[in-house]
Amino acid sequence: MAKGSVLVATEADDQTADMVIDELNRRGVPVVRFNPSDIGGDLAISASFGSCPTTAPRQVLRTPSRTADLDTARSLYWRRPTWPAFDHFEEADARFAAAQVRHGLGGTLYALPNCRYVNHPLRNFEAEHKPLQLAVARCLGLTVPPTLVSNDLDEVQRFIATHRNVVYKALRWTPYQQGATGFTTWTEPVTAAELDESVTVVPHLFQARVDKIADVRALVIGTRVFAVRIDSGLLDWRRDYSALAYRVVNLPHQVDAALLAYLRHFGLSSGSFDLAVDRDGGYHWLELNPNGQWGWLEDETGLPLAASFADLLEQGGP
Incomplete structure (x- = not known):
């Protein structure tokens, strides 16, 4: 087994990462936690490359309390890191x-x-693109609701006329603030009458609404699939966590296999999938968050999610 440190890249306030770090600490696995935004202050990096007759190539990361030899790092948990903005510069x-x-x-x-x-940050970046997600899900045999990504007003209006019951989703969640007020984007119903030429400014994602009775959040960690049914009656269950009821479920074998194949396609070790369950018990693929939140699901269900992440990180790689 690898003997190097587990690196955890995340922001200062990340209770989900804390759960995994606590588990690794209980096992006596060395952990070095850092945030890229601390560079120039509490974080330093040195990396040598190429051949040198007197010294071997060496890569070191230092925080105020830890030093990590990157050459022997067993794993990197790329959780919720932030990058420096250098707002004090021109x-x-x-x-x-x-x-x-x-x-x-x-x-x-x-x-x-x-x-x-x-996961590897570049693999995360690739897998976050929803049009690519949709194409891969369909190729792997998952049921994908009819979806249009477009900034063509006529095409969007035809799509809504065809499917009638349609929702709008953001292609990517983005921090949005006006003054001191922060906003977020939910999955929302949309009608043709609400649309105008502003649709042409950027592409938008429109999707036929699934006649669902429940949602499922499926968290894949390595080769383990943990699925939680979420009952709420809400179109977007994220709007009101107090209205949610949870139940651990087993997915059909073919769905499990498709989710595992999905991660292999993108070279990911873990991912959070959102599925919708229709009235006939069918599963409809909605999206993948390569680095989704899951801490509250362990609290609600008792599933060993932090321990499973610790297993993966302790084992190391590649």
């Missing part, structure tokens, strides 16, 4: 500095030898 300097961090620190972390990534 705009051109901030843009330059931010690029150097992403390509210097990021590039070093993306190339660790003999390391298990959960």
Whole structure:
């Protein structure tokens, strides 16, 4: 078994990461937690490449309390890291500095030898694109609701006329704030009468609404599939967690196999899938979050999710 540290890249306040770190600490596995946004302050990186007659190539990451030899890191848990914005710099300097961090620190972390990534940041980035998700899900035999990604108003209106009961989804969640007020984007019903030429500015995702009776959040960790049925009566269950009821379920074998194949396709070690269950018991694929939240599901169901992540990280890679 690998003897190096488990690296955990995440923001300061991440209770989900805390659950995994606590489990690794109980096992005596060395952990180095850091956040890329701390570079230049509490975080330092040094990496040598190429041949040298007197010294072997070495890569080291340092925090105020830990030093990690990146050459022997057994795994990297890429949870919820943030990147520095350098707001105290002039705009051109901030843009330059931010690029150097992403390509210097990021590039070093993306190339660790003999390391298990959960998940590799570049594989996460690829898998976050919903049109690609939809295409892969369909190829793997998952049931995908009719979906249109378009900024063509006529095409969108035809899609809504064809399917009638249609919802709008953001192609990617993005922090959005006006003044001191923050906003989020939910899955919402949409009608042709609500649309105008503003649709043409950017692509939007429209999807035929599934006549669902429940949702399922399926968390895949390595080769283990944990599925939780979420009953709420809500179109978007994220709107009101107090209205949710949870039940651990087993997915049909073919769905389990498709989700595992989905992660293999993208080279991911873990992912959170959202599925809708229709009135006939069929499962409809909605989306994948390669790095979704799951801590509350362990609290609600008792599933050993933190321990399963710890198993994966402790084992190491590649």
